[in-house]
Amino acid sequence: MISEEKLQILTESAKYDVSCSSSGSRRKNEGGIGNGYAAGCCHSFTPDGRCISLLKILLSNDCIFRCKYCMSRADADVPRATATPEEICTLVMDFYKRNYIEGLFLSSAVVKSPDYAMEQLVRTVKMLRTEYNFHGYIHVKGIPHADSLLAHEAAKYADRMSYNIELPSETSLKLLAPQKSKESLLLPMKQLQRETLAFRAEKRKGYFLPAGQTTQMIIGASPEPDGQILRLTQSLYRANGLKRVYYSSYVPVVQDSLLPAVGAKPMREHRLYEADWLLRFYGFSAEEIVEDDGNLSLELDPKCAWALRNPQFFPVEVNRAPLEVLLRVPGIGARSAQKILSARRYAKLGFSDLKKMRVVLKRARHFITAGGKFFGTENQAVLRGLLTAGEAQAGAVQLDFFRELQAARTALTGEL
Amino acid sequence: MIYFYDGSKPSFLTALLAAYSDDGAVLSSRSAQLGLGEKTVFVHADPQRAEKAEQRLLSYDPKCMQDLDLLLRSGADDRDKVAFDYFRLLAARKHPVRGMLAEDAAAAADDCIRRVEYEVHRFHGFVRFLESASGALYAPIAPDNDICDLLLPHFCARLAQCPFVIHDVKRKRAAVYDGTHTFTAPLDRAEVALSADEAAWQELWKKYYKSVNIPSRERLKQMRGYMPVRYWKFMPEKLGDLK
């Protein structure tokens, strides 16, 4: 059994990785323990409001690299620990059996060399799958500069892999993570994308990254504006086929003249996630959401901001508007849009019907008509005031689980 | 008139038939405060009539019995009314009413069913097994809705080799997997001898829970929204936070 002290060190250095999602895999239990749960599943929530789905841990925090923002960097004076593959395997098995976790998110510092670190990761996940007969979720972080065959080997056992692009531009990467290069992160991503496509095309047996790839970048450690970040995000989705792009607000755990002394505002991260949501589920493009060198409004959520910039689009009639148009209405989420589509097949909907259906109209009423009736205001200045005030009240934007069950389910899998 | 029934499907269907054309009908499966002069009747399940009602309803909507099953599992106070109104609407319209969300009865049933399903989803994550000395797993739970047997397929698939018991301590009912078969049984109290390592794994889990948190970003309200305090009782990582 791994010691409490080791567990603590290896967890503390892994916890700034945002992703804890266990979604996207339908792996079957083949005579052992565990299986995939495509919708993802949260097992607990920590006081910081994040979901625990996976056991998020480093194999080692003993690093030869010196990324400026990282507390495990080679020149940092921190306690070091390295776990054995066996220690990780038994930990996963015993936590999983008790239903503490949905699987493993295994990462590592660059211990000894990129190849050595990656070999250890591969050894561990291979052992877990083949000797411990574990079929639950496994997410493996790729080590930059490691041999491409090792990445391929890891992908045979993992459900998901990620190479974190770390910073939103090459310049910042050079400055803050000098031993990593754009190529060392993007090439393996491309390689795995090609191999996954080939695997699917040949309809081979078994699994090869069934839950795809994700990445993460730090927000607020470097000067890139939101516009640039969202364009990069969009291209990672479109050209690299990534499943998710995560943002992690910069937390100053390290002092360095190259780094800002204060962390990024949580609201900025929140807005970026809202914008990312619009990219993935609501049919928006990055160009529609924010100009190249612009930043997202902190006061208004990006959908409201877009709606205010595009008054010619509104109001839309709820009895006729197609799904993709309904989804562009501020205040109408996926669940509400589905409800409207369903209910209007039976009857023409008026505002009282929408209320009965618990579609929240506070913001939406300024952008829709129901049966030709309009109950909002068209005065842009007033409207702006109303929408901003509503935001402030909503505070930390609580999801109503029953209103937005679908959305909430995804949120629950740690994807918010 | 208030129609009391026992909460089971046949008795609900019998009560539905009896109450259907009574405009002031109220269905109830729980002891209720009776108003002065209120008339009551206790409906006993009539299997034959219930079967006929079921066939009729199924001909209107082949999926309606799944709805009924979930509605009758709900722990919500207005559960009986919601189920009655929903099935009365179905019987009146004679076609599926599930999507007619502008109808109060359909919207309320939709909501009620979602809450039950959502709790099942939550408990896929929130169940905490204890390892017994024999290796079998035991999880006490106290959910809002009567769902312990609905958790069986999920855990059977993943724990395949390992027998387990999920014990609803509120309803004194257990869902059991013996390694081959599943069944439910009444279970009042369970005495479980824990495995030698159980306590140590719980300690490690608590350590993990503590270490993975980022204290500078505390958002307790959010945490409690996702994982309500009433569920904490059987979660080792939260026990210390319960007063």
Ligand code: SF4
């Ligand atoms: S490679 Fe960079 S980010 Fe990763 S552990 Fe080492 S110093 Fe930290």
